[in-house]
Amino acid sequence: MRSERRGGTSRQAPIAPPLGGGRFVFILLAIGLASAILIGRITLLQVIDRPFLQSQGDARTLRHETIPAHRGMITDRNGEPLAISTPVVTLWANPQELPDDAIQRVMLAQALGMTLDDFESRVARFSEREFMYLRRQMTPAAAQQILNLRTPGVYPQREYKRYYPAGEVAAQLLGVTNVDDIGQEGLELSYQPYLAGHPGQRRVIKDRRGRLVRELGVINEAQPGGGLTLAIDQRIQYMAYRELRAAVAENEADGGVLVMMDARTGEVLAMANLPSYNPNNRAGLDPRGLRNQALVDVFEPGSVMKPLAMAAILESGVVDRDAIVDTSPGWMRLDQFTIRDFRNYGKLDLAGILEKSSNIGMSRLALQLSDTALWEKYNQLGLGQAPGTGFPGESTGSLPAPVRWSRSERAALSYGYGLSVSAVQLASAYTALANDGVRLQPSLLRLSEPPQGIPAISPTVANDLLNILETSVAAYTGGRRARVEGYRVGGKTGTVRKTGQQGYTTDAYRSVFAGIAPISDPRIVTVVMIDHPKAGEFYGGAVAAPVFSSVTGNALRLLDVPPDHDAE
Numbered sequence: 001m002r003s004e005r006r007g008g009t010s011r012q013a014p015i016a017p018p019l020g021g022g023r024f025v026f027i028l029l030a031i032g033l034a035s036a037i038l039i040g041r042i043t044l045l046q047v048i049d050r051p052f053l054q055s056q057g058d059a060r061t062l063r064h065e066t067i068p069a070h071r072g073m074i075t076d077r078n079g080e081p082l083a084i085s086t087p088v089v090t091l092w093a094n095p096q097e098l099p100d101d102a103i104q105r106v107m108l109a110q111a112l113g114m115t116l117d118d119f120e121s122r123v124a125r126f127s128e129r130e131f132m133y134l135r136r137q138m139t140p141a142a143a144q145q146i147l148n149l150r151t152p153g154v155y156p157q158r159e160y161k162r163y164y165p166a167g168e169v170a171a172q173l174l175g176v177t178n179v180d181d182i183g184q185e186g187l188e189l190s191y192q193p194y195l196a197g198h199p200g201q202r203r204v205i206k207d208r209r210g211r212l213v214r215e216l217g218v219i220n221e222a223q224p225g226g227g228l229t230l231a232i233d234q235r236i237q238y239m240a241y242r243e244l245r246a247a248v249a250e251n252e253a254d255g256g257v258l259v260m261m262d263a264r265t266g267e268v269l270a271m272a273n274l275p276s277y278n279p280n281n282r283a284g285l286d287p288r289g290l291r292n293q294a295l296v297d298v299f300e301p302g303s304v305m306k307p308l309a310m311a312a313i314l315e316s317g318v319v320d321r322d323a324i325v326d327t328s329p330g331w332m333r334l335d336q337f338t339i340r341d342f343r344n345y346g347k348l349d350l351a352g353i354l355e356k357s358s359n360i361g362m363s364r365l366a367l368q369l370s371d372t373a374l375w376e377k378y379n380q381l382g383l384g385q386a387p388g389t390g391f392p393g394e395s396t397g398s399l400p401a402p403v404r405w406s407r408s409e410r411a412a413l414s415y416g417y418g419l420s421v422s423a424v425q426l427a428s429a430y431t432a433l434a435n436d437g438v439r440l441q442p443s444l445l446r447l448s449e450p451p452q453g454i455p456a457i458s459p460t461v462a463n464d465l466l467n468i469l470e471t472s473v474a475a476y477t478g479g480r481r482a483r484v485e486g487y488r489v490g491g492k493t494g495t496v497r498k499t500g501q502q503g504y505t506t507d508a509y510r511s512v513f514a515g516i517a518p519i520s521d522p523r524i525v526t527v528v529m530i531d532h533p534k535a536g537e538f539y540g541g542a543v544a545a546p547v548f549s550s551v552t553g554n555a556l557r558l559l560d561v562p563p564d565h566d567a568e
Contacts, residue, residue: 017042062433068159068216069197071181074174076234077267077446083174083188084162085181089143091134095126097153104151111146116231130476136179137161159479162188165525168276169241172292173232173444176279185290187228187444189392197225231267236260240270244528247547248274251511251533256531257294258547259423260555263431265450265520266440268389268424269555271295295394296389297419299529302496303357303540304514307414307442307465308429309366310350314461318368321464324349327360335408339363349562351468355477357493366414367407375402380456381439383421383431389444397421426528429456430514432468434522437462449551461495466490470519473545482515482545484553486563491515491548499534508532511543517552520564526552 038178074083091112100107109119112134126132134154135143143156164170175186183192200222240258248256260270268564313319330344345356353361356370366374378384384399398420400409412418421429424442431453432439438453457465469490473479477491494512497504511530516522528544528551537543 003362031278036197040080057218062155067200067202067220067222067535068181068220069199070224071160071162072195072227074195074228074230076230076232076237077269078233079163079229079268080234081499082170082230082232082234083162087140088137088159089140089413090136090157090159091138091143091146092155092157093123093132093134094130094153094495095123095132095286095418096130098123099152104149104486107149108146108151108154110148147295164279164281166237167280168289169272170232170234170237171275171276171279173230173271174279174292182311185392186292187391188228190390195228197227198223225354230365231262231269231443231446232271233269233555233558235558236270236551237272239554240272240275240551241276242274243547243550244274247543249532250535251530251537251543252535253530253543254504254532255288255293256528256530257297257423258261258526258551259294259427259441260524260526260551261427261431261442263434263440263516264455264523265443265447266428266431267445267447269524270551271444292391292393295389295391295421296422296521298397298422299510299512300397300417300496300499301426302416302421302494302510302512303359304426304492304494304512304527305419306354306357306362306414307433307469308381309362309374309414310354310376310468311433311457312369312373313365313466314350314464315377315458316369316373318325319350319365321350325351325353325358325361325364327358327364330360332360332363334363334411334554335406339408339411351471354468354492355474357478361412362414369410371405371410372402374410375399377456378413378419380454381432382425382441382454382456383419383429385425387424387428387442389424389442391444393425395422396426396458397425416496423527423529427525430516430525430527433465434516434525435462443456446464448516466516466519466522473515478541479513479545480537481541482513482548484517484549486555487517487553487556487561488519488564489515489517489549491520493545495538495540511538511540513540513544513548514552515545515552516547518561523559523561524552524555526555 038445056403061535071085072083075081094211095258105119106116109116121331137159147156160181162181164174174184175188176184177188178184183189201219203219240260244256244258255274258270258272259267261266268508271294273293275286275289277285324347326347327341331338331340341358341360348356348358378399384397386396387394410417427443435453436459437455437457439456440451442451469492470488473482473491482491485491492514496510496512498508498510509532511533514527515524526548527548530543532544
């Protein structure tokens with residue numbers, strides 16, 4: 001404290017008033033207001049806006065992931081796998097998260113089996129997006145090697161890949177799936193909804209880089225696809241394919257088909273096609289190999305139709321079982337067309353007509369029938385109709401209506417020209433001969449019980465023809481190479497001219513054989529067709545019959561069919 005003296009009088013300096021009053025109240029109010037605002041904001045965030053904010057947070061971290069459904073297995077009749085789904089890993093990336101570091105990019109490109117330029121070009125193409133595939137359907141071990149690089153922006157995705165243990169042996173029947181495991185061909189396509197199943201969903205938490213933090217639980221379990229049990233026997237299928245491939249190679253043919261059906265149930269025990277392809281490695285495949293010729297393609301059957309036409313002749317009553325037909329002089333003219341036999345066979349009984357495969361004999365018998373008799377019989381045998389297997393693209397063949405048949409057309413139909421059939425249709429028609437006249441529809445799936453069948457031929461006629469078919473493969477006939485040691489078998493050969501732009505060719509044939517075994521108690525019906533053999537031989541008895549013999553003999557032994565004691 002200072003004092004000043006002026007004129008002998010002293011005066012004390014003024015003291016500042018203490019902080020208080022209005023200013024103090026203002027500060028307290030400011031602090032209170034700030035506290036109220038802060039408390040209000042906390043209340044707003046934690047109570048009022050909490051559901052909204054939590055949902056927004058979850059939207060950035062909570063994900064619903066698809067759980068892929070395991071595609072159903074396809075097996076043969078004995079439970080052996082024909083098509084299975086194996087777990088694989090697909091790698092994908094977010095181009096916007098990939099590192100700029102050149103070394104990391106080089107390492108990733110090398111691990112993916114790509115050049116750096118190709119990798120950079122691909123990334124640039126997807127630079128505006130948040131998703132791009134790196135590699136599809138890798139083995140888990142191979143994918144893990146790439147994931148071990150810990151490259152930012154690279155993520156795995158679990159999937160399934162279809163694998164076919166039988167490879168090319170049953171490729172056309174089974175078909176294939178695409179990279180997304182969706183059926184594209186064959187039975188994979190036919191039964192796509194049943195085999196595919198239904199994907200599930202799970203809830204997970206991921207960080208901002210898309211890495212899994214925690215699994216919160218499954219919303220819907222994945223429903224695996226249903227399993228499919230086929231009628232084919234994988235052992236017989238392998239043999240059929242092996243023998244067919246050998247015959248096609250030996251005869252320098254364009255391809256071939258083999259169908260074997262159970263004579264008691266109609267189940268297809270084997271269905272082989274050539275050319276074929278490996279469904280597990282489709283690089284460089286021949287597009288022709290994709291076709292299931294046994295069901296999709298048709299051909300004029302030729303002389304293998306003669307036993308079926310003979311059924312119509314015998315049932316008509318125009319001739320009896322002991323009738324004799326004069327085929328001299330080995331040719332005849334009808335409607336300006338010439339029909340010929342291989343040579344002049346003279347007088348033949350009905351068995352002889354089939355043994356010698358006489359076109360003249362069949363024509364003279366067919367001309368005695370009514371206009372509709374052949375058509376009605378062929379229709380009862382399933383020709384000109386869809387086989388009903390459910391296979392995509394199965395053919396109905398062609399059976400012209402008898403409205404305007406000329407005499408030459410009626411004759412041609414009796415020896416297998418003027419109509420078209422698939423190998424499966426032909427095999428189904430022959431089941432009527434093997435099954436007391438009852439035709440069985442072909443089934444690609446294993447049946448739980450024998451079907452009713454469709455009456456097509458009288459039992460007496462069917463049994464008569466069955467015995468005639470046995471004589472048609474006797475040691476002195478053109479079908480002798482179809483014989484099977486230890487078993488009584490029967491069948492009919494066929495050699496068919498192929499058609500070209502100018503009509504029937506003179507140097508291109510189809511070799512056909514249709515047979516039944518054993519004759520004593522029929523178990524199997526087999527049809528073999530070799531397309532355009534070019535190595536010299538082209539007759540059905542020389543090219544197709546040996547395939548029937550080999551495959552049928554092995555199949556009978558595999559099926560534990562006892563040998564015939566009276567077989568030659």
